Amino acid sequence: MKLLHLSDLHIGKSIGSYSLLEDQKFCLDQILEIIKNEKIDIVLIAGDIFDTSIPNNEAMKVYSDFVDEIIFNLKKKIIAISGNHDSGKRLEISKSFFEKNSYYIFGNSFDERLTFEDEYGKVNFYPIPYISLARAKNEIDPKIENFTDLYKILLKNIDYKDRNVLITHCYANEKPFEDEKIEGEKPLTIGGNDAMDAHLFKNFDYVALGHLHRKHFVLDEKIRYCGTFMKYSFSEINQKKSVTIADLKDDLKIKEIEIKPLNDFEKICDYFENIVKMENSNSYLEFILKDENPIDSPMVKLKMKFPHAVSISYENSIDIENEEALDIDLENLSVMEIFEEFYKFKMDEKMGKNEKEIFKKVIE
Template sequence: MKLLHLADLHLGKTIGNYSLIEDQKYCLEQILEIIKEKNVDVIMIAGDIFDTQISSVEALTLYSDFIEEIIFKMGKIVLAISGNHDSAKRLDVNSKFYKANNYHLFGEFKDEVISLEDDYGIINFHLIPFISLNQGKILFDENIENYTDIYKKILKKRKLKDRNVLISHCYANKYAIEEENAYNLGQKPLSIGGSDAMDANLFMDFDYVALGHLHNRQFVIDPKIRYAGTFMKYSFDEVNKTKSVTLIDLTDKLEIEEIEIKALRDFRIITGKFDQIIKEESSDDYIKVILEDDMTIENPMAKLKEKFPNIVQLSYKNRGIFDLENDFSIDLSAKNSLELFEEFYKFKMNEKLNDEEEQLIKKVIS
């Protein structure tokens, strides 16, 4: 049976002020072609389908069109779960209709196994959506202390006969401890103030484990326990990464293939002097600029935007150029809000507020 492992679609995501819907549509169209060309039987989506719990109409439409193409036009099976970015309850709306059309979506945890059959026998699919620690206490045991405990409770009841595939959304590693640099910039952790990690050794009895949550493609302990990663770049710490989806051929053995997905627009970091950068070839890539100038440039973002319409971020390598040349010292306790603003305005503009400006500031303060 051929399985396609997708995860962390984050449909509806933005970078800076720019929507990535067009870029995501471009990538999803490639994935549809892969499903056709490789004759994929089952598409697995390991959580974080959407970027926010209340998704935009554009994101909902994009996902709906993608799923409808797969289940209605191609006649394939989809197995999907919620991630920590998704609203589990919202995803479960219409679940009966979905199930009747070979789209098995587990928003909230269900103690069910989906069994499919091919020439080599039965494959049991175990779908475990994201479960927070608080939910774990309510569902399983109030004494649950970590994510490893949650998975121990769930898997203890599962009898692994025939071939078994797990689809889940979690942070799994060999030691169940936090690893430095595990998360990409902008990734939302599973919990606040505690450890996200769980013990991946619990997954060793499965024939394949399709994981979601970490954005870099990688395996944990064994190549069969795998993060597919995002199908496109979502942050500037991924500039040198190649993005892909994972194809699994599960017969009486396991074969894994990573298939590259091309981006509509790339993520790039440009470093250099302003006068050099402004002469570069125009690009609609998503750009982060780091200026190496020794003095601040007047309105550099607007000027660079003419060359790079999708510029996202601009910073100076030498932060010291923002140090004030003169000390600016005020006795804060001795002045009211208006007086503080007047002092600051005089310092920055080298002139006093006129009467009209003073009245305007008074109105704002009040």
């Protein structure tokens, strides 16, 4: 049985002021070709289908078209769960209709099992959507303190006969009480420890994980994050995005197929005068200017050449978090005096007469 592992689609996501829907459709079309060419039997979607709990109509249509193509035209099955970005209850609307058409969605239920067969026998699928600790305490057990406690309860009645596949959305870690710094993903809890003990998954034949955007495995190659199919932040610039195929026979075989982006993500660090001489680019761009003095309306100028310019910062900007670096008496100084102090700190020189006149006009 051939499984295609997807997660963290984040349909409807934006970067800066730009919608990524066209980029997402471009990648999803590649995935449809992979499903067809690789003769995939079941598509697994391990949560965060949408970027928000209430997606707009355009995002819903992109996902609906993707699902329709898989189940009606390609005649394949889908098992999908909700993630921490999704509304589980909304995803399960028309659940019985979907299941009659080979689309099995689990947004709010966490104790179900699906069984399918191939020439090697049965394969049991356990879909466990994202469950908040607050909900777990209220509906499952008030003694639950962390995600390891939660999964110990959710998995306790599995006998692991035949082949077994888990689809879930969580932060599985080799060291469950040590959170690593995770960029680009919304935390599962506020101020708590998100990690859970990945050792609980070792008896499964394959574990399709969602939540982390970087593709990697935890403890064992069969316990995998497939990662996002495209880049969603500038922290992911150096990552190659792909989808994962798990072929469940006597021995598990794993294959990754790269997905090409419509528009890539790039960082450019240089002087403004050098940047404006560069070739035009459609990539999503983060600019870091080396200039000592501020440039007048830099984003307006850059967008004429780079239509997907996302953000601009200065390499030598002030570390505002360092309270000792900039000590200004905000209560007893005028707005002009405060800005003069700021200017002196930033530029290492006093404001000139022209600069003062300009700032006076701004205040007015």
